[in-house]
Amino acid sequence: MRSKERIAFFIKEIDIKKLIDHWFGKKETKFLKKCFEKLILKKSIRRKISKRINRELPYIESYWKKYPDLRFSQLLVNLDYLPNFPGMWYYEEDSYLLSIQKDKN
8 A cells, every 4th residue: 555645745746747748748759759649748738737737736635645545647537637548657656756857857
């Protein structure tokens, strides 16, 4: 079981805009772009998703505490904040998401 204590820390530290860009931004190689073509969302759509998630983070956090075994991505799909596209992004651990965010700073 995943710890509930990680949730508040994650919510405080995560940059939603960077996270959405990581998941749904342009891929860097032609191969990846072709593989993930359906996952690439226009910048304007990514911004709308980011703003909505940021605006509703208190609700997301309270819901997540009821279901702490979910990864953040699973939570966002289950709450209908993200489209239910198949992909590896769905399985990325919360700690990994924080680490790649720090790498991009």
